[in-house]
Amino acid sequence: xxxxxxxxxxxxxxxxxxxxxxxxxxxxxxxxxxxxxxxxxxxxxxxxxxxxxxxxxxxxxxxxxxxxxxxxxxxxxxxxxxxxxxxxxxxxxxxxxxxxxxxxxxxxxxxxx
Numbered sequence: 001x002x003x004x005x006x007x008x009x010x011x012x013x014x015x016x017x018x019x020x021x022x023x024x025x026x027x028x029x030x031x032x033x034x035x036x037x038x039x040x041x042x043x044x045x046x047x048x049x050x051x052x053x054x055x056x057x058x059x060x061x062x063x064x065x066x067x068x069x070x071x072x073x074x075x076x077x078x079x080x081x082x083x084x085x086x087x088x089x090x091x092x093x094x095x096x097x098x099x100x101x102x103x104x105x106x107x108x109x110x111x112x113x
Contacts, residue, residue: 013042020044024058029067036074045076052083060088063097 016039023032032055036044045055056076059067072078078088092098 016042017044017047020047024055027062029059029064033067033070036071040074043075045071045074046080048082054080054082056080056088057082057086057091060091060098061095063095065098068098 016035020032020035023029023035032044048054053061054076056068056071056078059071076088081087086094
């Protein structure tokens with residue numbers, strides 16, 4: 001077993017990442033948010049899901065404005081692309097559920113009215 005500085009094992013970190021992916025897939029966003037807040041060193045906000053989407057992209061596809069705001073506040077990078085090169089703004093535009101306001105600032109998303 002490998003141990004990182006601070007005492008947590010690599011296996012433990014991988015287990016946390018697996019639980020996080022499962023939470024996101026199941027729509028348990030409050031639990032996922034708690035994990036992000038408790039494990040900032042694992043960079044869960046930038047962890048790709050099994051479908052290769054980033055948490056921010058999933059939140060945009062689902063129209064979860066509160067989750068989008070939470071992820072951005074916790075370091076999610078809206079410029080980080082998925083494996084196809086799509087960024088957060090592309091998902092906001094593609095789904096039509098959340099409006100991206102590029103006149104204000106890069107990470108401004110609003111529920112489409």
